Amino acid sequence: xxxxxxxxxxxxxxxxxxxxxxxxxxxxxxxxxxxxxxxxxxxxxxxxxxxxxxxxxxxxxxxxxxxxxxxxxxxxxxxxxxxxxxxxxxxxxxxxxxxxxxxxxxxxxxxxxxxxxxxxxxxxxxxxxxxxxxx
Amino acid sequence: xxxxxxxxxxxxxxxxxxxxxxxxxxxxxxxxxxxxxxxxxxxxxxxxxxxxxxxxxxxxxxxxxxxxxxxxxxxxxxxxxxxxxxxxxxxxxxxxxxxxxxxxxxxxxxxxxxxxxxxxxxxxxxxxxxxxxxxxxxx
Numbered sequence: 055x056x057x058x059x060x061x062x063x064x065x066x067x068x069x070x071x072x073x074x075x076x077x078x079x080x081x082x083x084x085x086x087x088x089x090x091x092x093x094x095x096x097x098x099x100x101x102x103x104x105x106x107x108x109x110x111x112x113x114x115x116x117x118x119x120x121x122x123x124x125x126x127x128x129x130x131x132x133x134x135x136x137x138x139x140x141x142x143x144x145x146x147x148x149x150x151x152x153x154x155x156x157x158x159x160x161x162x163x164x165x166x167x168x169x170x171x172x173x174x175x176x177x178x179x180x181x182x183x184x185x186x187x188x189x
Numbered sequence: 190x191x192x193x194x195x196x197x198x199x200x201x202x203x204x205x206x207x208x209x210x211x212x213x214x215x216x217x218x219x220x221x222x223x224x225x226x227x228x229x230x231x232x233x234x235x236x237x238x239x240x241x242x243x244x245x246x247x248x249x250x251x252x253x254x255x256x257x258x259x260x261x262x263x264x265x266x267x268x269x270x271x272x273x274x275x276x277x278x279x280x281x282x283x284x285x286x287x288x289x290x291x292x293x294x295x296x297x298x299x300x301x302x303x304x305x306x307x308x309x310x311x312x313x314x315x316x317x318x319x320x321x322x323x324x325x326x327x328x
Binding site: 072073076077079080083084086087089100102104105106107108109110117150152155156157158159160161162164165168169172177178179180181182183184 | 206207210211213214217218220221225226227228229230231252294295296297298299300301303304305307308309311312319
């Protein structure tokens, strides 16, 4: 009696689609990623129970815990802030400027910043942390 | 005449291709931030408006150090008290010109306090007005 042997099937994992999926995921992360440009600036944001999520803006002004002013992650004297922000508002075609200020900075430092931004015609988005409402 | 050799099929090495892609994904996963900025958008009237005139009619919040003063007599209030007083103004029913709240502050006011006051104003639908130092000095 002749026994017919079945042919052994080779198990092949299709890797072509794997690369496709991987690249699609890459494209997703590339498009949605937002690199932190101001990681080197030290500041603690103030907290308030009234803060709400905001739409991110391309322009940011920061005052760190030493009272130093940064525009787009670069040091900027307050005297040239107005001009710098005006140029950026034109370049990015938006009106909102994200303002990050350390909670312990005094009005003598942040007051002129607000006035310069106001004169530049910017809409301010003040950033802070969510604090639980006190009972 | 010699016959030409049959063309060999070229198969790209896809395994390493996928490896590179996965390494890129790991990089993006590690560097991506899903932080959503939180805070408040401010409506600031033009800084060129005359604050001396405006101050007569508008509500004023005065800040000195960590103290908050509000009302016609400038009574000392807590932040919660200010929040309640501003909500009681019912700004939503008023026109923009009547929603202006002027914030006067001394140079020693920490941003923490200023931020809480600004948040209270914007939550109550008020409009913050800034006063320039030069203008104040003229008074």
